Amino acid sequence: MAEKITIGELHLSGCTGCLVTIADNYEGLFKLLDDYADLVYALTLVDTRHVPEMDVCLVEGSCCLNDELSIEELKEAREKSKVLVAYGACAAYGNITRFCRGGQWNQPGHEAFVPISEIVDVDLYLPSCPPCPQMVRNIAVMAYLLLKGNDEQKALATAYLTPLMQLAKRGDTACGCDLMYDVINQGLCMGCGTCAGTCPVRAVTMEYGKPNVNRDQCIKCGACYSQCPRSWFNFDVMNNYEGIINAIKGAMQ
Amino acid sequence: MDVLGNYKSVISARSTDKDILKKSQDGGIITTLFAYALEEGIIDGAIVAGPSDEPWRPEPMVATTKAELLAAAGTRYTISPNLYLIKEVTRSYGFDRVGIVGTPCQIQATRKAQVYPIGLRDVDDKIALALGIFCMENLSYQALEAIVEDHCNQKMESVKKMDIGKGKFTVYTERGAVSQMPPKLIHKYVQPGCHVCLDYVANLADISSGSVGSPDGWSTVFVRSLKGNEVWEGALAAGLFETKPIDQVKPGLDLVKKLATEKITKNQKHVDERKTVGIRADGTPKGLRNPYESP
Numbered sequence A: 001m002a003e004k005i006t007i008g009e010l011h012l013s014g015c016t017g018c019l020v021t022i023a024d025n026y027e028g029l030f031k032l033l034d035d036y037a038d039l040v041y042a043l044t045l046v047d048t049r050h051v052p053e054m055d056v057c058l059v060e061g062s063c064c065l066n067d068e069l070s071i072e073e074l075k076e077a078r079e080k081s082k083v084l085v086a087y088g089a090c091a092a093y094g095n096i097t098r099f100c101r102g103g104q105w106n107q108p109g110h111e112a113f114v115p116i117s118e119i120v121d122v123d124l125y126l127p128s129c130p131p132c133p134q135m136v137r138n139i140a141v142m143a144y145l146l147l148k149g150n151d152e153q154k155a156l157a158t159a160y161l162t163p164l165m166q167l168a169k170r171g172d173t174a175c176g177c178d179l180m181y182d183v184i185n186q187g188l189c190m191g192c193g194t195c196a197g198t199c200p201v202r203a204v205t206m207e208y209g210k211p212n213v214n215r216d217q218c219i220k221c222g223a224c225y226s227q228c229p230r231s232w233f234n235f236d237v238m239n240n241y242e243g244i245i246n247a248i249k250g251a252m253q
Numbered sequence B: 001m002d003v004l005g006n007y008k009s010v011i012s013a014r015s016t017d018k019d020i021l022k023k024s025q026d027g028g029i030i031t032t033l034f035a036y037a038l039e040e041g042i043i044d045g046a047i048v049a050g051p052s053d054e055p056w057r058p059e060p061m062v063a064t065t066k067a068e069l070l071a072a073a074g075t076r077y078t079i080s081p082n083l084y085l086i087k088e089v090t091r092s093y094g095f096d097r098v099g100i101v102g103t104p105c106q107i108q109a110t111r112k113a114q115v116y117p118i119g120l121r122d123v124d125d126k127i128a129l130a131l132g133i134f135c136m137e138n139l140s141y142q143a144l145e146a147i148v149e150d151h152c153n154q155k156m157e158s159v160k161k162m163d164i165g166k167g168k169f170t171v172y173t174e175r176g177a178v179s180q181m182p183p184k185l186i187h188k189y190v191q192p193g194c195h196v197c198l199d200y201v202a203n204l205a206d207i208s209s210g211s212v213g214s215p216d217g218w219s220t221v222f223v224r225s226l227k228g229n230e231v232w233e234g235a236l237a238a239g240l241f242e243t244k245p246i247d248q249v250k251p252g253l254d255l256v257k258k259l260a261t262e263k264i265t266k267n268q269k270h271v272d273e274r275k276t277v278g279i280r281a282d283g284t285p286k287g288l289r290n291p292y293e294s295p
C-alpha cells in the first residue's frame, strides 16, 4: 500500500451535518482511515487547533463575512491544501444560509454568508444537503488514486472527478430553477424524475412527467441539478459503471 | 461503444406464463423477470409504471406482488418518471434490494445515481435489478392524447392497447376497432429531451428488452451485466421463458442494429447542431448546452 493521503475538514457556517455524513460511512470510515487517508483536521474528531498542510480539504459551510476568523481560516486552508472541495450545499451554493438574517444566539451580527468560491478558488464541488456518505467515500478513494495511484488509476480518477471540477467552474449558484434554466428550457429534460426523488425538502414534484419546483420551499442545495442525468453525463465513466462500482467496492474491502 | 452496448448474450424470448402474456406488451419479459426476482428474494419490490386516475397516464409505483406487476404491465407511450421513487423506496418502504424498469434514459439516471450518489443517500448498493426497455422516443401526455384522439379518432379511455411497430403507430380499442397512423407524424410531438438521446436499447441495464427484432408476441432480450446474467439463467432454469436463437428469428438483430444506428446518428447530429444554433455579433456560432461535455 502506497502512503496515505491527508484529508481535513474545515468547518465554517454549516450545521455539522456534512461532518456527521463522513462518519455515516460507519465501518467504511475506518477502512478509509486505515488504508487511504489520514484525517489531519476536523472539528471534534481531530485534536488540532490550526489549519495544517493537507492533500484534500473538505470545507463545510458558507463563509460569514462578519466573521474575520472564517475568512482567514478559509484563505489559510486554500494556501495549505492541494485540492479544496466545497463540501456540501452551503459551501458550494450558500444553501439555507442564503436566507440567514442574523439575530442568532450567540452571534446576532452574523448575517452575510457567501459560498466559499466568492472568497477562494475551489477545485471541486460536492453539492447536496448533506452530500451522501457514499459520495464522500468515492471522492476519498478517487483522490487517493489520483494522488498515489499508477497511471491507469490516475486516468480513471481524473475522468471520475472531472464533472465535479466542472461544477466548481460553473458558478456558485444552483437551485431548483437551474433545472428549469439549464435543463428544461434547454430542451434536455426527458422526465426521469431523478430531481424530484433527490430533493431533500420535497420542493420538486412531477407534473405530467416534468419537474415543477416550489421556489419558496427550495433551499438552494443544488442536489437536483447535480444528480440530473441531463445536467451532465460522462459516457466514458458511466459506461463502465460495473467496473467503477467494483473498483470502489474492492477498495473498501 | 457499439450502438447495441455491451452484452453477454442476446436471444428471442417469450414468457411461459399465460396471465402475463395477456397483459404484457410483448413477450412479457419485464413482468416475468420481476415476478421471478420477487419470488426468489432477489428484489423486495420493483419501481414500475403503474396506473393513474387518467387513462394511459402512468404513475410510478412500487410493486411488491405479482398482481401489482400485472397492473403495471404493458407500454404507455408517455412519461413515467420512475426515478421519482428511487429514494422513497429505500425509506418509506425500507427496501434493501430494489428492482427498477425504465427507458434507456432512466437506466442512465439509475447508473448515475449509483456511480455519483450526490443526493441519493444509501441508494447506490440497493439497486438489485435494473431492467431496460428499448425506446426510440417518448411523448408528453397531452401529445399522446392529441395523437390518439385527433389523429386516430379514438377516446383515450376506450383504448385497449397501443403499439409502435412495422412502420405504424396502432391503437386497438376495447370494442375491436384498429386505428393507425404513420410514426413520422409523431415526430413533431416528441418531447425535446429525446432528441439528444444516444441510447436505443438501454445499454446500461442488467437486462434490456424490446419487441424489435423478434416476431409478434416475442421479445428481443439483451443480457448485459453479471447480475443480469445470473437472474436470466435462473429464470430460464425455472422454465419461465421459451426461447429461440436470435439468428433464427425474423426480422432479427440486423433490424435492431439498424434502428439503433439511425436513432443515435440522428440524435448525435442534433447534439452537434445545437453547437451552432445561434450566432454572435462577431459572426461566430452561439450554441446551446451539451450535457455530455460539461454541466
Ligand SMILES: Cc1cc2nc3c(=O)[nH]c(=O)nc-3n(C[C@H](O)[C@H](O)[C@H](O)COP(=O)(O)OP(=O)(O)OC[C@H]3O[C@@H](n4cnc5c(N)ncnc54)[C@H](O)[C@@H]3O)c2cc1C
Pocket (backbone or CB within 6 Å): B023, B024, B025, B026, B027, B028, B029, B030, B031, B032, B048, B049, B050, B058, B072, B073, B074, B075, B076, B077, B078, B079, B080, B082, B101, B102, B103, B133, B134, B135, B136, B137, B138, B139, B164, B209, B210, B211, B212, B219
Ligand atoms: C416510450 C416507449 C417507447 C418504446 N419504443 C420502443 C421501440 O422503439 N422499440 C421496441 O422494440 N420497444 C420499444 N418500447 C418497449 C416496448 O414497448 C415494451 O415496453 C418492451 O418490449 C417490454 O415488453 P414486455 O412485454 O417484456 O414487458 P411488460 O411485461 O409488458 O412490462 C413493461 C414494463 O414497462 C413499464 N413501463 C410501461 N410504460 C413505461 C414508461 N412509459 N416508462 C417507463 N416504464 C414503463 C411497465 O410498468 C412494465 O413494468 C418502448 C417503450 C416505451 C415506454
Ligand code: SF4
Pocket (backbone or CB within 6 Å): A179, A183, A184, A188, A189, A190, A191, A192, A193, A194, A195, A196, A210, A211, A227, A228, A229, A230, A231, B081
Ligand atoms: S432529473 Fe433532469 S432529466 Fe430527469 S426529470 Fe429532472 S430535470 Fe428532467
Ligand code: SF4
Pocket (backbone or CB within 6 Å): A174, A175, A176, A177, A198, A199, A200, A201, A202, A203, A204, A213, A217, A218, A219, A220, A221, A222, A223, A224, A225
Ligand atoms: S429544488 Fe430541492 S434539490 Fe433542488 S436545489 Fe432546491 S432544495 Fe435542493
Ligand code: SF4
Pocket (backbone or CB within 6 Å): A190, B103, B104, B105, B106, B135, B136, B137, B138, B193, B194, B195, B197, B198, B199
Ligand atoms: S428517446 Fe431517450 S430520452 Fe426519450 S424517452 Fe426514450 S430513452 Fe428517454
